[in-house]
Amino acid sequence: MSPDTPSLARRHAIEACGDPGAVEGPLQGYHHETYVFPLGDEAGAPSPARWKCREPRAGLLWFDRRCFDSEEQLLTALSGRISSIPGVTEFGGLRLQRFIEGRTLGELRRSGLPVPGPLLRQVVGLFRELAGVRPETLVVKRRCEARDRPRDGDTNGFLDRLVSFAEENVYLSNLDAFAALFGELGVHEGVFESLRKHVSGLSERPFCLLHADLHRENLIVDPGQRLWTIDWELAMVGDPLYDLATHLYLMRYPEWQARRLTRHWVSTVEDVRPGSSEGWRRDLGLLMDFKKAQSVFTDVIRAALAPDPGQGTGRCRPEDAGRKLRRVLTGAAVPLGLTSVPAPDRIADALVRWRAEHGKAVDVLPG
Known part of the structure; x- marks a missing residue:
């Protein structure tokens, strides 16, 4: 072209x-x-x-499972059931989403800062509505395979399919290019056995609709301080506690606010559908551990593929990437069974060698 x-x-x-x-x-x-x-x-x-x-x-790598065939179809099905989501219209054979005018929550309150109370209450309201969308009431074409749809309440089966996706579609499918780099970081195929053992034994909870990507850039605050939720592309049906764990992991709330949100979440989902928070005191930590482990594979690949600092603004130097990956690996050491984590300078050196051996960098997905 x-x-x-x-x-x-x-x-x-x-x-x-x-x-x-x-x-x-x-x-x-x-x-x-x-x-x-x-x-x-x-x-x-x-x-x-x-x-x-x-x-x-x-030419982009995709690291997350897609469950529904069309985001626009899902939004249409959720109209009237989930508040403050983009409307959908058809024009000239195209399905278009309404653009939500406003600013992202990340622009207003960067990661690590507390979210204002009125906005946090709207987040809890979103979880209330999600908990009310039961699998049998959601008639939307799905693209995921039948094996990726465990029976309602089978939280262990649900999480195992996510572990398998990370193993098969992120780690193994990219192993030809990244085996040496993963090896230098102490990450090998056996870590998935450790991960499965670590997160096993979840309590059963009734399934509902999950957004599965609720972070600050997917929450839009309009001029009237109404909170809108966008980017439903990764939505799925599954364990409601997984949605909370993903949200807490991505939002980086201060600890006191994370605890407050969790308390509100428990009372809210139990009010909508009893049993939705069953075993949360143990299982929330395990699901958070899965998110930490999952990020190792995506973050290592993204760091390796990131363009060199001289190629433009917003580039990540190897030293910075080394420090970040050290934090990521340290956070995931227990669930992945890692016996040691390399120092930041060793990680940076490994990235430099990989880039030298594999030539020109390419665009990657956002972190």
Whole structure:
């Protein structure tokens, strides 16, 4: 494609809008090339609603399982059941999501800072609504295989399928390129046996809908302080406590606020569907340990593929990556059964050697 030829996503946006000057984008993000625009018949309105269309970026590694066939189909099915999610419309054969005007929670309150009380209450309200969406009431086409759909309440089967995905689709499928690097970091195939033993024996809990990616950049605060939830692409059906564990892991709340949110979560989901928090005092830690272990495989690959600092802004130096990966490996040492963790300088040296042997870096998914 010529550098002057608009991409497919941009062509779709221009066709739907009718005015190339009103098309904004591409927006920042790695999974998709995304454009935002008013629809053609609304473009002249004083404050037109804006919509977004997107296409997956080519050449990216995908580290997370997709459960539903279409995010837009899921959002349509959730209309009226989950508050404050993007609406969906069809235009010229395209399914478009409503663009939520506002700022991400991450812009307003960076990772590690507490979330204001009114917004935190809306997070709890989201978990209430998710707990009320039972598997049998969600009629949406799914892309995951039958083996990835354990019976309702089989939390051990649910987590085992996530462990298997990390093992098969992230670790083993990339082993030809990354075996030496993983080996230098002390990570080998046997860690998955350790991980399965460590997280076994979960209590049964009734399944519900999970967002599975609730972090600060997927929560939008509009001008009226209403909290909206976007990016439902990784949503799945499964253990409600897993959604809480993922949220706590990604949000990096101060400890006191994480404890407060957990207490509210327990009382809320039990009110909606009794048994949803069964065994949470033990199991929440185990699910958090799984998230720590999972991040080892994705973060090592991303760090290896990250462009050199001289290739532009926002690049990660090997020394910085070494310190980050040291923290990640240390956090996952117990669930993965790691007997030792290399020092940051050794990790940085391993990354430099890998990059030298494997040539030019490529784009990677966000952390």
